[in-house]
Amino acid sequence: MEKQNLNTSTTALKALRVLEAVAYASTSVSTSDVADSVDMDKAAVYRMLITLVNAGYVLRDENSKRYRLGYKVVSLSRNLLAENKISRLVRHTIEEISTETGETVHYSVLDGNETVLVQKVKGNQLIAVDFQIGDRARMHCTAIGKVMLAYQDDRFIESIIDAGLQKFASKTFTHPDELKKELRRVRSEGYAIDDHELSDDMRCVAAPIFEGSGSVRSGISISGPDSRFDMTKLLELKIPMMKSAKKLSEQIGGSPWSQ
Numbered sequence: 154m155e156k157q158n159l160n161t162s163t164t165a166l167k168a169l170r171v172l173e174a175v176a177y178a179s180t181s182v183s184t185s186d187v188a189d190s191v192d193m194d195k196a197a198v199y200r201m202l203i204t205l206v207n208a209g210y211v212l213r214d215e216n217s218k219r220y221r222l223g224y225k226v227v228s229l230s231r232n233l234l235a236e237n238k239i240s241r242l243v244r245h246t247i248e249e250i251s252t253e254t255g256e257t258v259h260y261s262v263l264d265g266n267e268t269v270l271v272q273k274v275k276g277n278q279l280i281a282v283d284f285q286i287g288d289r290a291r292m293h294c295t296a297i298g299k300v301m302l303a304y305q306d307d308r309f310i311e312s313i314i315d316a317g318l319q320k321f322a323s324k325t326f327t328h329p330d331e332l333k334k335e336l337r338r339v340r341s342e343g344y345a346i347d348d349h350e351l352s353d354d355m356r357c358v359a360a361p362i363f364e365g366s367g368s369v370r371s372g373i374s375i376s377g378p379d380s381r382f383d384m385t386k387l388l389e390l391k392i393p394m395m396k397s398a399k400k401l402s403e404q405i406g407g408s409p410w411s412q
Contacts, residue, residue, distance in 0.1 A: 167193060171201045175211055176226070181219035239405055240272070246401045247274045247373060253393050254375065257281050261290070261297045262371040266313055268297050282355055282376040290351075293318050293332055294325045296359035297374040300345035303336040304361060304369035310336065324349040344391045349379070356382040358391050360398035363407030373398050 174190040175182060188195040202220055205211040209225040247258040251274040260272040267289045292298030292313050318327045326332040339345045347357035359374035375390050
C-alpha cells in the first residue's frame with residue numbers, strides 16, 4: 154500500500170479533482186456526472202461542489218441544478234499568464250515563424266508530467282490542426298512532449314515510463330527502450346517529430362527552448378494534417394523553427410544546442 158504523505162490534505166486533493174472535473178467538461182454537469190468522473194461518493198461530491206460555489210470557483214444553475222466553471226478561476230492565472238518580457242519575446246518568435254511558414258505555431262510549457270499550450274499564433278492555412286490554449290499533452294507521443302522529455306534527467310524520464318506508455322496511434326512509442334532511443338535522437342539532432350504517434354491523421358515537429366540553467370521547460374511546435382504534412386514538409390519546417398528557437402533561447406539567457 155502506498156504510504157500517505159502526512160503533509161497532504163486528502164480532502165483538498167479531492168476538492169481539486171472535483172473542480173477539475175467541472176473545468177474539463179464541455180457542458181454543465183450534474184452532481185452525478187462529477188461523482189462518476191472522479192469515482193467518489195455523490196454526497197461528498199455535492200458538499201464539495203457547494204463549497205466551490207460558495208467560494209466563487211463554480212457556478213450553479215438553480216433551475217437545472219447543474220454546475221459549470223466560474224470566472225474566478227481566471228483571476229488565479231492572471232499573474233501566471235501576465236504579459237512580461239519573456240512572453241513578449243515568445244509571442245514575437247512564434248509570430249515570425251507563422252509568417253514565414255504560413256502555419257499555426259504553438260508554444261507549450263512543461264507542467265508536471267504533461268505539456269500545456271500557453272500561446273499560439275494562427276496561420277493562413279485552411280486545413281490545419283487547431284489546438285486550444287490550455288490543452289494538455291502526454292510526453293511520449295507528441296513532438297512537443299518528446300522535445301522536452303529528451304532534455305530531462307533520467308529519473309524524470311523513468312517516471313514517465315513507469316506511468317505507462319499508452320498507445321494512441323499506429324506509431325506510438327510503447328516500449329521503454331524504443332522511447333529512450335528516440336529521445337537520444339531528439340537530443341542529438343535538436344528537434345522532435347510526431348509521425349502518427351498521437352493520431353494517424355496528424356504529424357508534428359517541435360524544437361526546444363533552453364533556459365539560463367541549460368534546462369528545457371518549454372518548446373515551439375507546429376502540427377498539421379498528414380494530407381499536407383509528409384516527412385519532407387516536416388524537415389522543411391524544422392529549419393526556421395530551430396533557427397528561431399535558438400535565437401529565443403539566447404534572448405532569455407539560455408545555452409542552446411550547437412548546430
